[in-house]
Amino acid sequence: MNVDNNRILKDKTFDKSRWMQMPRNVVVGHDALLQIPGIIDDLGVAGPILLLSGATTMQTVGARVAGLLEGRPVTTCLVGRITYDEIQRVEDAAKEAGSVLIIAVGGGRVIDTAKVVSYNLDIQFVSVPTAASHDGIASSRASVVTDAGNVSVAAQPPLAIVADTGVIATAPHRLLAAGCADIIANYTAILDWELSHRLTGEAISEYALTLSKITAEILVKNADLVSHNDETAAWIVVKALFSSGIAMSIAGSSRPASGGEHKFAHMLERLAPGVALHGEACGLGTIIGMYLHGGDWKGIRTSLRRIGAPTTPKDLGISNETCVEAVLRACEIRPERFTIFDTGITREAAVAVVEALYEV
Numbered sequence: 001m002n003v004d005n006n007r008i009l010k011d012k013t014f015d016k017s018r019w020m021q022m023p024r025n026v027v028v029g030h031d032a033l034l035q036i037p038g039i040i041d042d043l044g045v046a047g048p049i050l051l052l053s054g055a056t057t058m059q060t061v062g063a064r065v066a067g068l069l070e071g072r073p074v075t076t077c078l079v080g081r082i083t084y085d086e087i088q089r090v091e092d093a094a095k096e097a098g099s100v101l102i103i104a105v106g107g108g109r110v111i112d113t114a115k116v117v118s119y120n121l122d123i124q125f126v127s128v129p130t131a132a133s134h135d136g137i138a139s140s141r142a143s144v145v146t147d148a149g150n151v152s153v154a155a156q157p158p159l160a161i162v163a164d165t166g167v168i169a170t171a172p173h174r175l176l177a178a179g180c181a182d183i184i185a186n187y188t189a190i191l192d193w194e195l196s197h198r199l200t201g202e203a204i205s206e207y208a209l210t211l212s213k214i215t216a217e218i219l220v221k222n223a224d225l226v227s228h229n230d231e232t233a234a235w236i237v238v239k240a241l242f243s244s245g246i247a248m249s250i251a252g253s254s255r256p257a258s259g260g261e262h263k264f265a266h267m268l269e270r271l272a273p274g275v276a277l278h279g280e281a282c283g284l285g286t287i288i289g290m291y292l293h294g295g296d297w298k299g300i301r302t303s304l305r306r307i308g309a310p311t312t313p314k315d316l317g318i319s320n321e322t323c324v325e326a327v328l329r330a331c332e333i334r335p336e337r338f339t340i341f342d343t344g345i346t347r348e349a350a351v352a353v354v355e356a357l358y359e360v
């Protein structure tokens, strides 16, 4: 059942109420894909299935999953950029097929689309990440692209997650490194949340905050193990992505894993669409955010380098000017979320931080 926390919280009777939704079955490991039919049976969801995947992933993992579901009523649907129009198109496809279950096989865009569509139609979905590239694999939030920038919307967390480490280990290393950077972003997301708590009185959840923090710490401790692609690396990163997603579900918002570095990343995506992966842009934003907080930004940079993630605008293939613009305009994204990027950064300061990124 989908949950409208805002509606619940507006009702005085439920002032202290929060409904946290978590996945029920989580299967991680080699050949985990083979468990999908059994998991569907275990969930007790019988009926037409909508299989969502991306243009690349449909040809490989999507096709494998379709093969595993042979004999069941399955309709396939490709997912593009996650906009409200795209969500509507997928919703129409699900309605037309009479789908009772969505299986999302792919990266963050495909999984987020499934989360919103299943929430809107009040049906279940199973998350099958093909890469460890983002921490949305388990969360109850989805990031939707609008003309005004990315918005974080309430969505349905997956009823089950099937993370095949064999599949994830064969994805390009760039995707794994991006997922690690999305986790390392938790360091500044937390600092921003605490800053907002002190300056604006925004409520914090100590549980969500602590889980988000230790997730980033454990990942950094294992940085050398995730510097190359193998199933051990896939395991370590998937566990971190799951844990970070649960922190978001506990908070009922993406706050524990998305602060100013994410606002910067969303602005960068608007200024230079498709150039950087989500996690890559977040990693760069984390170095900048930590610099602005006066924290150990070089330590963040070292961790990202060890993992093989980009740490300068040049690494990402964008100009310093575009990066400066993203620093200055990050505050336009989700203005209600107060962060270090919302403190009136001058152009001189933005230029200085971008130049510092190249310091040895």
Ligand SMILES: NC(=O)C1=CN([C@@H]2O[C@H](COP(=O)(O)OP(=O)(O)OC[C@H]3O[C@@H](n4cnc5c(N)ncnc54)[C@H](OP(=O)(O)O)[C@@H]3O)[C@@H](O)[C@H]2O)C=CC1
Binding pocket: 053, 054, 055, 056, 057, 058, 082, 106, 107, 108, 109, 110, 112, 130, 131, 133, 134, 135, 136, 137, 139, 141, 142, 143, 167, 168, 170, 171, 172, 175, 178, 182, 248, 254, 277, 278, 279
């Ligand atoms: N809801 C939440 O809490 C969160 C949401 N997000 C969102 O997730 C998205 C970012 O996720 P990300 O995965 O980086 O981006 P994408 O979903 O865009 O995937 C990036 C690329 O990787 C490809 N890919 C995926 N798996 C494989 C594979 N095994 N082999 C080869 N290529 C592969 C995809 O192919 P294809 O063409 O098939 O798609 C796509 O081209 C953003 O929209 C972001 O906002 C991020 C973090 C948290």
Ligand SMILES: O=C(CO)COP(=O)(O)O
Binding pocket: 135, 136, 141, 142, 143, 144, 150, 151, 152, 182, 254, 255, 257, 258, 262, 263
């Ligand atoms: O990407 C996220 C956490 O890693 C959450 O997404 P938003 O920045 O859209 O809230």
Ligand SMILES: [Zn+2]
Binding pocket: 134, 135, 182, 257, 258, 262, 278, 279, 282
């Ligand atoms: Zn993110």
